Amino acid sequence: MKTEALLFAGVAGFFAITAGFYGRYGHDPAGTSVLIVACLMAALVAFFLAVQYRRRGRRAQDRRDAEVADTAGPLDFFPPASPWPLVVAAGFTVIALGVVFGLWLALLGAGVLALGVFEMVFQYAGRQDRQDR
Template sequence: MRTEAFLFGGVGVFFGGAAVLYGVWSRWDPAGTAALVLACLMAAVISFFCAVNYRRRGRRPQDRRDAEVADGTGPLEFFPPESRWPIVTAGGFAVAATGVVYGLWLFLIGVGVLAVGVFGWVFQYADRDSRPAG
């Protein structure tokens, strides 16, 4: 993950520099400068995520030249078998997007449903390590 962190860090630095140069040359055009700043921030978030995972887990078998195929075996992650929260989240987003057109009241309802969906999705298996096996 260290290589990916450096790669996305470089992309973030590129977009940050491009945002500054574009902003100066265009006399701080708000649309283009904002797009480049957001691209810089998105790359920085991915770089930060990769760097944190590298610190937590260390080097992967793919990162080592002396690794064998058997070093990569075993369970990779926990993948939930089923969940209702993606549907709730999508519904909340759809209602919020419709609320942008029809009014603040519908937008706020959509944001509420969206928040419930995201919260449920994030924390649905938060206590899975404390449950008994079986």
């Protein structure tokens, strides 16, 4: 993950430099804002990957002497079917309809969305892993 972290840090640096030049010579606040947001998003991904590299160390894909068998086995827990992504989608839909029909509907949609996101995030919070890490 170190390579990926450096790659995204380079992308963030590119967007930062581009945003600086564009803000100085472009005189367009919308374009400058978009470039700054792109820089921040790339920096967020680079930070996440750097933290994961520090926490977990080198992967088999990062080593030149690794064998295919080094990556065998279960990778992680992938949850089975869940109803909560549908609730999140319904919440977004009701919020979008609330923009058209009124604030009361958008607030109702925000509640449905919050419930769906909360339940989706904490659905497997108490689950114990079979393997020790």
